[in-house]
Amino acid sequence: SQQGEEDPQALSIQEGENATMNCSYKTSINNLQWYRQNSGRGLVHLILIRSNEREKHSGRLRVTLDTSKKSSSLLITASRAADTASYFCATDALGFQKLVFGTGTRLLVSP
């Protein structure tokens, strides 16, 4: 399976703390994307990092990419209760048009 792996599977933190989620994948990629899914809703795109980039920021989000290790991390700083959701990484593999989604990390941010 090409499916990526994410860890941890679940993460529980307090508001104001930082949350870090990791993603590993198996194939060479064009880009890697992170998505968020609130319970009972569709996935929402958060950020995209291309294979020639090593770090990218968007608001309270920071994404890193290490293509030599085939891994990425998503950092959410100063978390809020509203950040409670599942977070998925997805890889856009070379030669393909489709995304391969990871297994997801369930984040719970307590007030």
Place this chain on the structure above:
Amino acid sequence: DAGVIQSPRHEVTEMGQEVTLRCKPISGHNSLFWYRQTMMRGLELLIYFNNNVPIDDSGMPEDRFSAKMPNASFSTLKIQPSEPRDSAVYFCASRGEPPEQYFGPGTRLTVT
């Protein structure tokens, strides 16, 4: 733009019945994807289209599943006959340029 539109939002049907799920992608997007999400298997890509042409249907679980995209603004996913193990949330997503996907709200299918 209203985003990706899916209908129905909820579907409850009995085993053996035909189920048709519908999707309207975002105008101007040239790729459309159908996914299935369950607790056990996570998010699975079933099929995707590019410019209305099916490109990869390797994720379609069996011949009971079929998908069509007769034009750029409409796609259907049909299950005939439906079985209880088909119960899941089915998402449609579309993509233009840049390559991020936009997901619909999903159809929650329950087959009894």
